Amino acid sequence: MSKNVIGAVVVCVLLGSLSLVVWALNNNKVVIGYNKGYVPDQPVNFPHDTHAGKYKIDCKYCHTGTEVSRHASVPSGNVCMNCHGPALVQNDSPEIQKVRDAFNNGRAIAWQKVNLLPDYVKFNHAPHIKAGKDCTVCHGPVAEMKKVVQHESLSMGFCVNCHRQPENNAPTNCSTCHY
Amino acid sequence: METQNTQTPKYWMSLEQWRQDPEFQKLAEKEFQSSPLQSDDGKDGWARREFLKLMGASLALTSFGCVRRTAQKIIPYVNKPADVIHGLSNYYASSFADGFEGLGLLVTTRDGRPIKIEGNPDHPANRGGMSTRGHAMILKLYDPDRYTGPKRNLQNDTRSNREIVGVKWEDLDKAVIEQLKKGSIAILGNSCLSPSTQALTDDFSAAYGAKSYRYDDVSYEPLQEATQKSYGQAGLPRYDFEKAKYVVAINNDFMGTWLNPTLYSRQFALRRRKTADMNKLVVFESLMSLTGSNADERYRIRPSQTLDLVMAILNELLINKKVSRFAGDAAVLRAVSAFAKADVGVNVADVAAELWKNRGQSLVVAGGVHSGIENAAHIHVAVNLLNAVLENDGKTVEPVGAAVVKPASANISDLIASMNKKEVKTLIIHGCNPMYSLPAAAKFREAFNNVEMIIYTGDRNDETARYADYVASDHHSLENWGDMLSLDGTYSIQQPTIQPLYNTRAMQDSLLVWAKASSKASARVKGAEDWYAYLRNNWKDLGRGKASTDDGWTELLRSGVLSGVTAGGGSRTFLTAALNEIKPASRKSGFELAMYETVALGGGDLANVPWLQELPDPITKITWDNYATISPKDAASLKLKEGYHVTLTVGDQKITIPAHIQPGQADGVVGLAVGYGRVGAGKVADGVGQNAFALAQWSNGSRVTSGIETAVAVSGGRTELACTQGHHSMEGRQIVVEETLKDFIKNPGGTVHRHKMFSMWSGHKYKGNKWGMVIDLNTCNGCSACVIACQSENNIPTVGKKYVIEGREMQWLRIDRYYVGDPENPDVVHQPLPCMHCDNAPCETVCPVIATSHSDEGTNDMTYNRCVGTRYCSNNCPYKVRRFNWFQYSEGIPTPHKMAMNPDVTVRFRGVMEKCTFCIHRIRNSKSEAKVQNRTLRPNEVQTACQQSCVTGAITFGDLNNTEWAVTKEFTSPSSYALLEELNTQPAVRYQVKVRNTEELKGAPKHHGEGHHA
Known part of the structure; x- marks a missing residue:
């Protein structure tokens, strides 16, 4: 008899905690594995706040792929050299020396990826930019960031919330992103 | 209701089915060949216990949740080329010479690496289509068994030892040039379709007084x-x-x-x-x-x-x-x-x-x-x-002008004769593999003993390379410049699409370096810095239209094709003197051996490409093997069953090999495919099948591959052949509809049995696009190029012989082959089967996690990251088009192969289901592009990989909601029909009936073929 009672209590507790977990996950009370707030150290301390904030350089000046391609692309060395070439901007800065050395020696800089989507998610920048979405919608106020941080969870819920808005007229098929 | 058990089926797939073998019935009823865990799976380290252990470990990992996923790095270019945009493909026109077949290519590259071969729509030979081997040759570029640099083989006097060492190009050149200066040089090469390579070979011969000999593994x-x-x-x-x-x-x-x-x-x-x-x-x-x-x-x-x-x-x-x-x-x-x-x-x-x-x-x-x-x-x-x-x-x-494939002044038998007369000190071999494809009776190997140095321009330690002193490792054709004159008289350019992966050198560059060392080198050789410069100058000299100018050359590289230069045409006169020697041959008694090329492997040059080895043969549907094909009547008299070993004896040569009973084969004939039994071709090809050329005869200085008197004996033992046809039985419903031409003209589609269907569902609404496909059984000839195209486009793994036998092959597109009529001489039907993308898809309703779902564009989507691997969908699919990842196949892909992966398509992981997606990534890419350009899709803008690859135009694909797309007319035409219409799955793929230009059909289905399961 007492065994049955204990059993019933255990089952109730288990079910209760399970539903708590499901509720917490479904309502974004707990976010697991999305890396929101991730700020990796970069090989070169590139200050977005100076470039995009203080000098108001357009994001697309460096991230050239946004309007045509799936990837925004991180700029190649020659793009940096457009401004930071010999006898140009900030030549004595040690960080810029790193970029110059790499460029002159034909070395690429290995940046740490901040916003990482799994392989089975196919996000395409071009149509989003075409639809007039601002970069900050997903990437946050990059123009104020000294170090780039993952500003949103970039979870499926984050994507679908936007796609579901009637004014966006965006598809919500599975194959919109997964294929 | 008739059933198969009581009547011989008119459409049948294997002899076991035709005979109603109880084993086949069991197999057909079983539906799936493979159970989740095979008895010997544990040997591969994937036993269930192992699986549970791994599961435990991953559970432990998830509970420590908030650990950063694997950090990835972004490595941009130092100096980005203007036309390379990360995430977009670049297409380069090029050429591929497959023996005597010249095909125009359009090579898809991503970030400087080729990922897929497609046909050049401007090339008259293939007009955008591509052959199986054309698609597959990309994997030869990424072949891990390729030589990564020049090699030297420290041969003893009899060339019987194998001690291969790396060598520097300078040292190789020094040794070779020193040897060449001694004179008495022979060059053995294939019938090369490249005019500039021919010119260079001629220049080289002139510089050293060398003699050219011709040899082709598959000879014309x-x-x-x-x-x-x-x-x-x-x-x-x-x-x-x-x-x-x-x-x-x-x-x-x-x-x-x-x-x-x-x-x-x-x-x-x-x-x-x-x-x-x-x-x-x-x-x-x-x-x-x-x-x-x-x-x-x-x-x-x-x-x-x-x-x-x-x-x-x-x-x-x-x-x-x-x-x-x-x-x-x-x-x-x-x-x-x-x-x-x-x-x-x-x-x-x-x-x-x-x-x-x-x-x-x-x-x-x-x-x-x-x-x-x-x-x-x-x-x-x-x-x-x-x-x-x-x-x-x-x-x-x-006739075509003599410029195409210059006739050989001398062939390999002349070479062997002069080697035996000690007239050859140095032998250069390129473009052929004579030690594989020559019979022993030719005594080529023995003649090597009279040669001081053999130089081979192969790319691996193959049959010929092991007898060479130096292997001047050649580029793959995708790494090299070149030109091509195909047999239809079209000139095309071969341009490199990737930097050479290894320290290899173009065969032409090797010849050029060596020719330059001669005092008698021509001005053309001396004036060319490298092979590209030589090629370019050669085109200037030839003055072929605009291609001789720089602008013209650039345009030529863009289009890849210069057509209409060699005019064929005109009648010619038959010289009756040619008939003088022709007399009836003496009768043959007993079995005759007939060798043949398979559609996949041909002469065996690409045998190390797993896609080709795992491609079911269009007729036998067997993979990963060659076998002796024997007619059903002969098999009965020899008491042979499928897979029994037979010994074929020709003179003193013997081969013991499994037998395949082939309906429609002539009695008294044994067929044996060439291209198998490679030695040293690589990990994939070695040990697969046996070399049929060993049984070839050598008669009057040429190779005889057919009509050879052969003794056939059953030798005991049995090998299971990895055949894909026994699976996926369709239980004799209305699968293939055939009509005679007469009937078709009178009433197209008249023999199609239509069903009145009703549905309790209101059905899906498709407001935008609705994707659909029509496959014309009339023009499809079963060549299977689409299967390889799909495999290349969609990162589909190969699984190996063992798992093909268990029914675990992964190709998304299969081609079913049905025999019709009497096994002595049946008709054959080929039917490609992709996912049907049903409107009422049975798979969607049974998925417990909604991993497979219906889109508002009519595609049946598969979301890999949702799939938990219940395989219910596959159970419920009436067309059996779903494929399950039993293992982490991507782990088995060797490193260079990974470069051929299509980044637009997810590489699937273990435990998920996959299937044809209608090339959804192509649809998405086209739609994104259209959106960026502020337009809607143009009619026929989206092509699936299979459709693009099909030279016969059997596949039409597109938007069924827009009559401007070609597919809508085909889809609704009276001669189109849906497969298993009576299930009311409403497939988005339909077939056009097959029309035979005969008086009477062997199948002649009156009502549902046979055995209608109501």
Whole structure:
């Protein structure tokens, strides 16, 4: 008899905690594995706040792929050299020396990826930019960031919330992103 | 209700089914070949216990949740080329010479690496389509078994040891040049389609006084010899199957393997229009070839009867009917009447009458590996006469200028003779693999002992490389410059699409470096810095139109093709003197061996590509092996069963190999595929099958591959052949619908049994696009290029022989082959089967996690990251098109292969289901592009990979909601039908009925074929 009672209590507790977990996950009370707030150290301390904030350089000046391609692309060395070439901007800065050395020696800089989507998610920048979405919608106020941080969870819920808005007229098929 | 158990099915897939073997019935009822865990799976380290342990570990990991996922790095260019945009493909026009077949390529590259081969729509040979090997050759570039640099083999005096060391290019060049200066040089090369390489080889020969010899692993020497004899004109003829209304193929596989199969398939399909003007194909053959499987009428003959049969038709025309201007020519009549008594076992009167009726628009072709009998040139002379009699010269058969494939002044038998006379000190071998494809009787190996140095420009430690002193490792053609003149007279350019992966060097660059060291080097050689400069100068010298200017050259690189330069055309005169030597051969008794090329492997050059090894043969549906094919009657008298070992004995050569009982094969003939049994080709090819060339004969300095008297003995033992056909049985419902041409013209689609369907569902609404596909069974010839195209496009893994036997092959697109009628000589139907993307998809309703779902564009989506691997969907799929990842197949992909992966398609992981997506990534990319350009999709803008690859245009794809797309008309036409319509799955793929140009069908389904399961 007492065994049955204990059993019933255990089952109730288990079910209760399970539903708590499901509720917490479904309502974004707990976010697991999305890396929101991730700020990796970069090989070169590139200050977005100076470039995009203080000098108001357009994001697309460096991230050239946004309007045509799936990837925004991180700029190649020659793009940096457009401004930071010999006898140009900030030549004595040690960080810029790193970029110059790499460029002159034909070395690429290995940046740490901040916003990482799994392989089975196919996000395409071009149509989003075409639809007039601002970069900050997903990437946050990059123009104020000294170090780039993952500003949103970039979870499926984050994507679908936007796609579901009637004014966006965006598809919500599975194959919109997964294929 | 009839059932299969009580009646012989008219459409059948294997002999076991035809005989209603209890084992087959068990298999058919089982539905799935494989259970979740096979008894010996544990040996591979994937036992269930192991699985649970791993599961435990991953559970532990998830509970420590908030750990950063694997950090990835972004490595941008230092100096980005302007035209490379990360995430977008670049396309380069190039060329691929596959033996004598020249194809125009469009190579898709991503971030500087080729990922897929497609056809160049501007190239007249393939017009955007591609062959199986054309698709697959990309994996030879990324082959882990390639040499990564030049090699030296420290040979002993008898060349029997194997000590291979790396060597520097400078050292190799020094040693080679020193040796070349001694003189007595021979170059053994293939029939190269590149005019500039030919010019360079000539320049090299002139610089050193070297002699050139010709050798091809798959040779067309008899055809070249016969052309020379028949017309006094060198070169190969050009056929136009589009102009031919009546085609007769005699032991000739022009659709699958012979000469230019891709071009011929396309031309043939163009005339396969379903009107009164439709062509008719009559095939006389020993084995069941791809061409034979597409025949309207098919007759069986032995290889040794090939010449007799051509002569029998000539007898009928010239002597019995006394037609054509040759009927009065005494020399011709003498030659032809010598065959008057030859017994071919077939009445050719009707065929001859039809040929004469269609004179000027008929075509007779013969020859190939499986009719490579002794004096094979005689067959071609006789066929040339027959085409001349039928007034086809200048109409369906045209000569091409001698520029294409220069005839050989000397062949390998001359080389062996002069080696034996010690006239050769240095031998350079390129573009062929004679130690693989020559029979031992040629005694090539023995002749090596008289040669001081052998230099081979191969790319791996293969059969020939192991006897060479130096291997000057060649580039892959995707790493190299070049040009090509295909047999139809089109010039095209081969341009590199990737930096050389390894420290290899183009064969042409090697020749150039060596030629420059000679004091007698020509100005052309001295003036060229490297092979590219030589090529460019050569094109300037030739002054081919605008291509001689810099701008013209750039334009040529863009389009890849310069057509209409060599004009063929014009009639020619048949020289009756060519007939003088032709006499009936003596009868053969017992079994005749006929070797043949498979559609996948051909001569075996690409044997190390797993896609090709795992491609089910279009006829036998067997993978990963070669086998002796034997007719059902012979098998019965030998008491053979599928897979039993037989020993084939020719002289002192023996091969023991599993047997395959092949419906439709001529009695008294054993077929054996070449291209298998490679040694040193690499991890994939080595040990797969056996080398058929070992049984070839050497007669009067040429290789005999067919009509060889062979003793066949059952030797005990059995090997299971990895056949994909026993699975996926369709239980004899209305799967394939055939109609005769007469019936079709009267009432297209009249034999299709339609069902009145009702549904309790309101159905999906498709407001935007609705994707659909139509496959024309009439033009599909089963060549299987689409299967490889799909595999390349969608990162589909290969699983190996063991798992194919268990039914775990992964190809998303399969081609079902059905036999119709009597196994002695059945008709054959090929039916490609992708995912049907049903509107009422049975798979969607049973998925417990909604991993497979319906989109508002009609596609049936598969979300890999949701899939938990219940496999319910596959159970519920009536078409059996779903494939399950039993293992982490991506782990087995060798490193360089990974570079061929398509970044637009997810590489699937273990435990998930996958299937055809209608190339959804192509749809998405096109839609994104259209959106960025502020427009909607243009009609026919989206092509699936299979559709793009199909040279016969059998596949149409597009938006069913827009009548401007070609697919809508096809989809709604009365001759289209849905597979298993009675299940009301409403497939988005429909088939066009197959039309046969015959009086009566062997299948003749009145109602649902046979055995309707209501």
